Amino acid sequence: MGSGLSWDPAYDVQLMFSYPFMVNAFRAGTIVAVIAATIGWFMVLRAQSFAGHTLAVVGFPGAAAATWLGVATGYGYFGFCVAGALVIAALPQHTGRNASAEQSAVIGTVQAFALACGYLFVSLYKGFLSGMTNLLFGTIVGVTNTEVLVLLASAVPCLGVLIAIGRPLLFASIDPDLARARGVPVRAVGALFLVLLGVAAAGTSQVTGSLLVFALLVAPAATAHKLTSRPSVGIAAAIVFALLATWIGETLAFFTVYPIGFWVTTVSFAGYLSASIWRALADRAGRSPRVSAPASAPAGARS
Template sequence: MLSPLDFLNDLMNPDLWFLPKALIVAAMSSIICGVVGNFVVLRGMASIGDAVSHAVFPGLAVAFVVSGNLVVGGAISGVTTAILVAVFSQNRRIKEDSIIGVIFVAAFALGIVVIQLAPGYAGSLQSFLFGSITGIPNSDIAVVGITGFVILLVMFLLNKELVSVSLDRDMAKASGLPVFALDLVLYVMVSLAVVISIQTIGNILVLALLVAPAATTRLLTDRLGVMMVLSPTIGALSAVIGMYFSWSFDSPTGGTIVLVVTAIFLVVWLFSPKQGLVGKAIARLTSKNSRQAAVEQA
């Protein structure tokens, strides 16, 4: 196994420029997904992350056919589809998950049709399905950085409003908040977070990066402010550790990062002081012993 020092030396090696480039993009993507993922978990809409990853596919396919920028193509496709979902979801007779199931799967089907027009597409688009540390253009660092800054700025400026809609839509509407506009903003932010993450994590696995850090944090605290700091921290840490193991064992980058963040979630799920499985068992045992001691003293 490669030592941490050797990994650091490889990061500094000019001949391996793709390695620190991939680490930078992975860390930035993890931080952004960690912040956006808090609202996804609070709202109980984890399915949208998976759906968006399918929705960006036709944009990727079209961009490939016309030799355009795949990230831009995926962003246009994902955002357009997210807007359609937000519009159709205003009809409360049809549940949000049903709308997501229809529109996003249709978008993915469109992508399958489009890619048939481009001979040899499979190899070129495979990195977007499973992630690749060698296929990230230099320009994408700036794209991810600028997009990430915009996402974080919007999340910060609309934090209270998005929290209100996520926790109680009816109360938010009664308070005069523009629920539709806020739904639209959240869908678009999720779409952009997914798009800028697919190069390192892959659009098949990106849901884990979006949900797992926030779900882990949810087991540790009920305070949203703490979640907003802890979730991106866990995401970034998972990206760094995942890249280290991926480079050490020559394993797929996206899959390795997902395994790391999943392992962190499982550890917290087991050993969280208040919500962990072991912590709850210890609390029950302590409570039982206390009751028995009280009975014996009586």
């Protein structure tokens, strides 16, 4: 927005919240940060971050189509992301970066085609080309009261389901074979989690834009995984990091001319970088027995 800072922080905060759109941006950002960090923590544990990225990219044509048809973009994001999650869940394949050459070509083609379709809908809806930047890279303006309610209505059941399946999901993510032997429906739990991931990706897209979801969905969770491997502490830490990134990003986007996409990615990347350096130093000093390695932990995690 580029309002510029005064010398009085209390006045600045008051000024920022005197704009209803900023109040809504903070409400939406807070809901999204909680859900993205929680789901993201499990996603990083299961090495499914590229599935999350693909789902967010699939949300872009949804949002663009919704705009073209005159519907709120939120419905487009949710519809396409959840549908994409069901498709991925139905495919008996890896979707991670370590997928085979063929599978990564399929994912790459699907992502590029989804983006192309989004571009088609944007150009069919004449005069919306400037709004495309907001869909791709996020915006702090234009979140309506209804959209905040829709976000809340999707986030609460999403968290409820996650709490309900949390324990078997954790078990199935860490050791799928043992979990299966103990009677955990690993495949069904995984599919259900992908749907939750679709909801989280759709919500995150509305804050950071479709292309920058890593900033909220992956980076805070990965930062937490670097610092602790205890689930409860890790999830709480991820939520704190995501809230910080969102609130700092939205505040900086309000007071400078630079957009939220840049600030949120920068804040969360700085956090991830600091945690990685801290982890490397701690490992070198050999004083940390509770090492967490999110990339190598889920040996058998499939999506």
